[in-house]
Amino acid sequence: MTSAASSDDRRYVLSLGCPDATGIVARISTFLADVGGSIVEAGYHADPDSGWFFTRQAVRASSIPLGLDELRDRFSAVAAELGPETEWTLQDTGETxxxxxxxxxxxxxxxxxxxxxxxxxxxxxxxxxxxxxxxxxxxxxxxxxxxxxxxxxxxxxxxxxxxxxxxxxxxxxxxxxxxxxxxxxxxxxxxxxxxxxxxxxxxxxxxxxxxxxxxxxxxxxxxxxxxxxxxxxxxxxxxxxxxxxxxxxxxxxxxxxxxxxxxxxxxxxxxxxxxxxxxxxxxxxxxxxxxxxxx
Amino acid sequence: MTSAASSDDRRYVLSLGCPDATGIVARISTFLADVGGSIVEAGYHADPDSGWFFTRQAVRASSIPLGLDELRDRFSAVAAELGPETEWTLQDTGETxxxxxxxxxxxxxxxxxxxxxxxxxxxxxxxxxxxxxxxxxxxxxxxxxxxxxxxxxxxxxxxxxxxxxxxxxxxxxxxxxxxxxxxxxxxxxxxxxxxxxxxxxxxxxxxxxxxxxxxxxxxxxxxxxxxxxxxxxxxxxxxxxxxxxxxxxxxxxxxxxxxxxxxxxxxxxxxxxxxxxxxxxxxxxxxxxxxxxxx
Amino acid sequence: MTSAASSDDRRYVLSLGCPDATGIVARISTFLADVGGSIVEAGYHADPDSGWFFTRQAVRASSIPLGLDELRDRFSAVAAELGPETEWTLQDTGETxxxxxxxxxxxxxxxxxxxxxxxxxxxxxxxxxxxxxxxxxxxxxxxxxxxxxxxxxxxxxxxxxxxxxxxxxxxxxxxxxxxxxxxxxxxxxxxxxxxxxxxxxxxxxxxxxxxxxxxxxxxxxxxxxxxxxxxxxxxxxxxxxxxxxxxxxxxxxxxxxxxxxxxxxxxxxxxxxxxxxxxxxxxxxxxxxxxxxxx
Amino acid sequence: MTSAASSDDRRYVLSLGCPDATGIVARISTFLADVGGSIVEAGYHADPDSGWFFTRQAVRASSIPLGLDELRDRFSAVAAELGPETEWTLQDTGETxxxxxxxxxxxxxxxxxxxxxxxxxxxxxxxxxxxxxxxxxxxxxxxxxxxxxxxxxxxxxxxxxxxxxxxxxxxxxxxxxxxxxxxxxxxxxxxxxxxxxxxxxxxxxxxxxxxxxxxxxxxxxxxxxxxxxxxxxxxxxxxxxxxxxxxxxxxxxxxxxxxxxxxxxxxxxxxxxxxxxxxxxxxxxxxxxxxxxxx
The missing domain is CATH 3.40.50.170 (Formyl transferase, N-terminal domain)
Incomplete structure (x- = not known):
């Protein structure tokens, strides 16, 4: 789980919380697969008490032929589908x-x-x-x-x-x-x-x-x-x-x-x-x- | 530190608390040595805040040619020297x-x-x-x-x-x-x-x-x-x-x-x-x- | 994470290992979403040394209108796409x-x-x-x-x-x-x-x-x-x-x-x-x- | 248990190992009491397998009106009584x-x-x-x-x-x-x-x-x-x-x-x-x- 900024160790990291529903994992992972994302780490949690869903996914940056801004731009459409309460960040481990x-x-x-x-x-x-x-x-x-x-x-x-x-x-x-x-x-x-x-x-x-x-x-x-x-x-x-x-x-x-x-x-x-x-x-x-x- | 009641594993256990002073350990250990006591385990603690002294000593019962009652009787004289606030017990691990x-x-x-x-x-x-x-x-x-x-x-x-x-x-x-x-x-x-x-x-x-x-x-x-x-x-x-x-x-x-x-x-x-x-x-x-x- | 067999606590549990590749998570989660599966727990791991991918997913059984046999039957087609080395099990926590x-x-x-x-x-x-x-x-x-x-x-x-x-x-x-x-x-x-x-x-x-x-x-x-x-x-x-x-x-x-x-x-x-x-x-x-x- | 070199925190520390026998604790603690030593910490261990006895005692340096050399000199007589295999050190925590x-x-x-x-x-x-x-x-x-x-x-x-x-x-x-x-x-x-x-x-x-x-x-x-x-x-x-x-x-x-x-x-x-x-x-x-x- 060592983060680093060197070439192949660079990751795009998506962290997201939204109301739980069926198909969220499919929606997000299909998006990542469509842009060629090679998932290195993935965590999921659905909290039955609050009805909230949480995920963090780390994708090999070199596997995605997009800059961070464009990736964020495209993902915002997915996030919008997950509801207005959705909170998410997309970070580049290349940034200190x-x-x-x-x-x-x-x-x-x-x-x-x-x-x-x-x-x-x-x-x-x-x-x-x-x-x-x-x-x-x-x-x-x-x-x-x-x-x-x-x-x-x-x-x-x-x-x-x-x-x-x-x-x-x-x-x-x-x-x-x-x-x-x-x-x-x-x-x-x-x-x-x-x-x-x-x-x-x-x-x-x-x-x-x-x-x-x-x-x-x-x-x-x-x-x-x-x-x-x-x-x-x-x-x-x-x-x-x-x-x-x-x-x-x-x-x-x-x-x-x-x-x-x-x-x-x-x-x-x-x-x-x-x-x-x-x-x-x-x-x-x-x-x-x-x-x-x-x- | 296994307690047991079998022959050579039998212990007399002295637990004592009293106001701290110089010479307590010497007084107690000399008493135990005088009755032939072979000390198996000994713990001491002097608490500077409360000014209190604590000890627990486990002695091989077979090393002392006295019954528990007589040992208690003799030790009560030592305890009396340590002051009226002294609290102590002397137990036989042979007793369940x-x-x-x-x-x-x-x-x-x-x-x-x-x-x-x-x-x-x-x-x-x-x-x-x-x-x-x-x-x-x-x-x-x-x-x-x-x-x-x-x-x-x-x-x-x-x-x-x-x-x-x-x-x-x-x-x-x-x-x-x-x-x-x-x-x-x-x-x-x-x-x-x-x-x-x-x-x-x-x-x-x-x-x-x-x-x-x-x-x-x-x-x-x-x-x-x-x-x-x-x-x-x-x-x-x-x-x-x-x-x-x-x-x-x-x-x-x-x-x-x-x-x-x-x-x-x-x-x-x-x-x-x-x-x-x-x-x-x-x-x-x-x-x-x-x-x-x-x- | 308590397993149990009572009504709404019943889970279908998929455990799977296969050669790592892009899109596996998407493939599996899309399958689960398509059958209505509500994911309760999901774990993923991609091992860079062996090039192997591992996942375990627990789905609320009541969310899927299929019996275990039919679910296994349908999933075997997905597993086949992941390569001949893929090993997987699909279990029902209702079974002791x-x-x-x-x-x-x-x-x-x-x-x-x-x-x-x-x-x-x-x-x-x-x-x-x-x-x-x-x-x-x-x-x-x-x-x-x-x-x-x-x-x-x-x-x-x-x-x-x-x-x-x-x-x-x-x-x-x-x-x-x-x-x-x-x-x-x-x-x-x-x-x-x-x-x-x-x-x-x-x-x-x-x-x-x-x-x-x-x-x-x-x-x-x-x-x-x-x-x-x-x-x-x-x-x-x-x-x-x-x-x-x-x-x-x-x-x-x-x-x-x-x-x-x-x-x-x-x-x-x-x-x-x-x-x-x-x-x-x-x-x-x-x-x-x-x-x-x-x- | 903090060691320190400041005035009242200064300690003389005796560490000793010797063949186990009845009366060792009494012998050592009587010696320390005789020179006025106020014991702050004391540890004892008798190892039944090796038949060896170990102790470490920390005494408030200010309670003993002797220099370290004289204290060592006097204690060497006690150590001699405990047998030729006895190994011991007497240290002053005032020494860095x-x-x-x-x-x-x-x-x-x-x-x-x-x-x-x-x-x-x-x-x-x-x-x-x-x-x-x-x-x-x-x-x-x-x-x-x-x-x-x-x-x-x-x-x-x-x-x-x-x-x-x-x-x-x-x-x-x-x-x-x-x-x-x-x-x-x-x-x-x-x-x-x-x-x-x-x-x-x-x-x-x-x-x-x-x-x-x-x-x-x-x-x-x-x-x-x-x-x-x-x-x-x-x-x-x-x-x-x-x-x-x-x-x-x-x-x-x-x-x-x-x-x-x-x-x-x-x-x-x-x-x-x-x-x-x-x-x-x-x-x-x-x-x-x-x-x-x-x-």
Whole structure:
């Protein structure tokens, strides 16, 4: 499932959600076959509760003698047949995805993502890093990436202009993903709406346990035997957005809050890396408050 | 760590909690050495937050030329030196532990425990099974175990006499463990107190997520990517007792509530089996709302 | 993904493997749409190494106004277009699958499967249990299932007639699965061939580690930190058949061989249950020495 | 269990192995109590097979009014009583451990360790990195660490001088650990002996599966459902040294060798980080071909 931009590895990726009905798979796959598309990966899901149908198909780009724009143009006719509620995207893995990271003081998620991009593991360009503390400027610049420090006032009521500044620094890149890599600031509702479906957070607990501040302290106090991390889309309701990925690690009575922080970091990194990867590869389809993940 | 009652496998097990201080390990281990005790397993934990010390030591019974009563008698002098708050037990693994199970309609945990006892995996005798439905009578009797059906009125306010009947059916066995093996009834506070430290519940979620009824439905609605189970001591506050063990299993967007119920059953069985085993082997020490587990 | 035979839950399940080519998905899904088939689950995989294509599709039976025989008849024309090497089955989940179990002395896998069938978790009927020791006769008969004891001579050279007897006891049921539930006997090559694709073994190690006898002893001697179990199809080469499922559990320096046996049992049960379920639901497609599992 | 060098977090750590006998724990703990030692962590293990006893004890350094040398001096009398085969070390966590890394072209383990040291997660100083390729020089120097490139001839018979050069570059630092962080060269037996108990390798398979070259290709060919990594001490027999830690990750039929390499990297990093941490904290005691790990 490795995505890449090199010649024969280039893919056109169709992601689509629409009301379920008989014949959808036939309609889409006939379209792809008619343009010569060689399907490399295909995922389908019909949700009986919502009556919704989801699919993701990856087609060898070299098998289709059309440009992306023309392919989109032709497919829009098929999508129209599937009903007005149909939502779809058609992406070219030859295009590198743009990502902006929001950070605070803790650098482990930043380091991890930078390392994965440098190793070619993520088909992404980190356009900029924005921090509400200057601590991570040096490591960011070492990778040749712009770092913007935005000072946040202590009074939460006074943070509007700071968030406005962050918004501008992000939006100039028109990013596919805005990653809150342990940003530690609650986005105002209008920013959540503005970046809906693109803002990804890593929360350091196994949600819905331990919503809000200091989840490791909460976990320690409750005496749980596993701690976790959750990668989710950001929505106005705190820590309640659609979950993309979660994982856990075992802890015991001898582990202090400090140990949990250390052990949790490894889970946070892995969960965020998986969630971001799937998002950038158009593997995540959101419907209501839940996700379909074709991983 | 296999417990067993056969000759050389017999152990004396000391479990102790007391205020931490220098020299406790020396005091206890010198006592054990003085009576010739050959230590097979030893666990220690000093909790810096509560300032409490915990230990569990398993000694080859054949190495000590004293009966259990005399050993207890002698050790009580040591315990007294460790302060008036010291709590300790000294058990002989040659004694089979008595267990009573409370069940409802779902039989998977009952089956699992009966199978483990039959296979000699748990050093326990199931004295009786009490059900608020008659469904599991047949499978219980097949194993040669008494089953008592207690009818519960629909109105929760009217259940006092039924709980009183359950209490009598349980207490006649003076059990080491009262296991709520998917009992689906909330014990009244006075029963929680009465069986404090002996009543063990299996909750079908990864607590503190999804407290209360229908946790798999809650998990499905939230769209979590892992579901879990929690084995904990029963306390008056619902699903808030000290946690003994937890585990999780991965679920995906294609899994229905029915799939979660099925997948969850395997986790419930494993988590309850581990928790019960550790309890019966005196591996679990409770302090406040948390446990120390020398597994 | 729960299979069941009740009215609207009945499915027709198509499993197919053929040389990969453009348009296969379109061809199959158009066929299904033309007969009105409402697709509930669909899995696809194209293997670039072998150039082979695999699919499994589950269609709501009530959505197709055809009997299974007529549906098979019509689909055979489609299959023919996909090339002479195409292999496919079309199953009706309304038909309960027949299973025969081969056992020895250890009963945990037998108990587990019987419990799952009794709970309606597996769409299967256990037709018979055949043992080379009489130990598990009683538990089998308690479930109302026939048990056949076949005495095996000590000399491996002399076991031909015993295997012949086992073969007859199994074949009379024409089973969909012959499960070696810790059978502890190596099937002769001709039986492996005869039950090819239907004989499923649970090996008590994480293959290819610790092939052959006493894998837990081998694991203990090597000092591994995880032990595992492997469910695989039986082939003439010992423990080398296509792997359906594997899992592991953590062990430590304090665990004896006896502890590993106990901990391993839980993994064996889970891995065999998953593998058998997937096999009976036609989720496992074998190609060469490997499997594709649409779980 | 976080080690650290700051004032009250400083520990004296005793690790000891000796023939098992009654009274060892009493002897050691009485010694520690006599010098005022406040025990923070204690692990014990008696191995019935080898008749060997193992312990690790961490004592608050501030509770003992003795320097490390005097403490060692006094303890050597106790050790002598435990028999001539007794092996022990007494370490001060206030001393930063010296580590040299051997690398080749793949940088993920190097990055990961450098990141953990920078974050203060490992009580270690990376003294130098030695590579048989120059690829990782830049990232190493960015962290202000010396990189030494040693050219290895293609002919394995001619590599003696190169290994001799590596040996000198390593030994000048007298390191506590020599980490083969995907070094991809087989150490000659005399170097294995020379660094015995200090040379740690990360092998990219779940040993003893897939010993030797290209384990992910071997895993792919076999069709396993989990891949893993193993951290072990280096011994002259290839990939057969005492195992410190292992872990696995699930793979499926859709994962290519490239996917396995990518997924495996995360396991390699975690397993090596845990193994190295435990080694540097004197939590790993080797006995014969196995380890006792007080994690």
């Amino acid at each position: 995805k743009r990502v902006v990271l929001l950070v605070s003081k803790e650098g482990h998620c930043l380091h991890d993502i930078l390392g994965r991009v440098a190793a070619g593991e993520l088909n992404a360009e980190i356009c900029a890093v924005v921090g509400n503390h200057p601590d991570l400027e040096r490591v960011t610049r070492r990778h040749g990436i712009d770092f913007h420090y935005v000072s946040f006032p202590k009074d939460p009521e006074q943070r509007g202009p700071a968030f406005e500044q962050v918004r501008k620094l992000v939006d100039v890149h028109d990013p596919h993903a805005v990653v809150l890599a342990r940003f530690m600031q609650i986005l105002p509702p209008e920013l959540c709406e503005h970046w809906a479906g693109r803002a990804i957070n890593i929360h350091h607990s196994f949600l819905p346990s331990f919503i809000g501040a200091r989840p490791y302290h909460q976990a320690f106090a409750r005496g749980v035997k596993l701690i976790g991390a959750t990668c989710h889309y950001v929505t106005p309701e705190l820590d309640a957005g659609p979950i993309i990925e979660q994982d856990v690690v075992r802890v015991g009575h001898a582990d202090t809050v400090g140990d949990m922080v250390r052990l949790g970091r490894d889970v946070e990194k892995l969960v965020l890396a998986r969630g971001l990867r799937w998002h950038l590869e158009d593997r995540v389809l959101v419907h209501g408050s839940k996700t379909v993940v074709f991983s | 532990k008595r267990v009573v199970l409370l069940v409802s309609k779902e039989g998977h945990c009952l089956h699992d425990i009966l199978g483990r006892v039959a296979a000699g995996e748990l050093n326990a005798e199931i004295c009786a099974v009490v059900g608020n439905h008659p469904d599991l009578e047949r499978v219980t009797r097949r194993h040669g175990i008494d089953f008592h059906y207690v009818s519960f009125p629909k109105d929760p306010e009217q259940r006092g006499p039924a709980f009183e009947q359950v209490r009598k059916l349980v207490d006649v066995h003076d059990p080491h463990a009262v296991v709520l093996a998917r009992f689906m009834q909330i014990l009244p506070p006075e029963l929680c107190e009465h069986w404090a430290g002996r009543a063990i519940n299996i909750h079908h979620s990864f607590l503190p997520s999804f407290i209360g009824a229908r946790p798999y439905h809650q998990a499905f609605a939230r769209g979590v990517k892992l579901i879990g189970a929690t084995c904990h001591y029963v306390t008056p506050e619902l699903d808030a007792g000290p946690i003994i063990e937890q585990d999780v299993v991965r679920v995906g967007h294609a899994d229905t509530v029915g799939d979660m119920v099925r997948l969850g059953r395997d986790v419930e069985k494993l988590v309850l089996a581990r928790g019960l085993r550790w309890h019966l082997e005196d591996r679990v020490l409770v302090h406040g709302s948390k446990t120390v587990v020398f597994s | 699958k027949r299973v025969v179990l081969l056992v020895s002395k250890e009963g945990h896998c037998l108990h587990d499967i019987l419990g799952r069938v009794a709970a309606g978790e597996l769409n299967a009927e256990i037709c018979a249990v055949v043992g080379n020791h009489p130990d598990l006769e009683r538990v089998t008969r308690r479930h109302g299932i026939d048990f056949h004891y076949v005495s095996f001579p000590k000399d491996p050279e002399q076991r031909g007639p015993a295997f012949e007897q086992v073969r007859k006891l199994v074949d009379v049921h024409d089973p969909h699965a012959v499960v070696l539930a810790r059978f502890m006997q190596i099937l002769p090559p001709e039986l492996c061939e005869h039950w090819a694709g239907r004989a499923i073994n649970i090996h008590h190690s994480f293959l290819p580690s610790f092939i052959g006898a006493r894998p837990y002893h081998q694991a203990f001697a090597r000092g591994v930190k995880l032990i595992g179990a492997t469910c695989h199809y039986v082939t003439p080469e010992l423990d080398a058949g296509p792997i359906i499922e594997q899992d592991v559990v953590r062990v430590g320096h304090a665990d004896t061989v006896g502890d590993m046996v106990r901990l391993g049992r839980d993994v064996e049960k889970l891995v065999l249950a998953r593998g058998l379920r997937w096999h009976l639901e036609d989720r496992v497609l074998v190609h060469g020495s490997k499997t594709v599992v649409f779980s | 451990k010296r580590v040299v890394l051997l690398v080749s072209k793949e940088g993920h383990c190097l990055h990961d360790i450098l990141g953990r040291v920078a974050a203060g997660e490992l009580n270690a100083e990376i003294c130098a990195v030695v590579g048989n390729h120059p690829d990782l020089e830049r990232v190493t120097r960015r962290h202000g660490i010396d990189f030494h490139y040693v050219s290895f001839p293609k002919d394995p018979e001619q590599r003696g001088p190169a290994f001799e050069q590596v040996r000198k570059l390593v030994d000048v630092h007298d390191p506590h650990a020599v980490v083969l962080a995907r070094f991809m060269q087989i150490l000659p037996p005399e170097l294995c002996e020379h660094w015995a108990g200090r040379a740690i390798n990360i092998h990219h398979s779940f040993l003893p599966s897939f010993i030797g070259a290209r384990p992910y290709h071997q895993a792919f060919a076999r069709g396993v459902k989990l891949i893993g990594a193993t951290c072990h001490y280096v011994t002259p027999e290839l990939d057969a040294g005492p195992i410190i830690e292992q872990d696995v990750v699930r793979v499926g039929h859709a994962d290519t060798v490239g996917d396995m390499v990518r997924l495996g990297r995360d396991v390699e990093k975690l397993v090596l980080a845990r193994g190295l941490r435990w080694h540097l904290e004197d939590r790993v005691l080797v006995h014969g071909s196995k380890t006792v790990v007080f994690s």
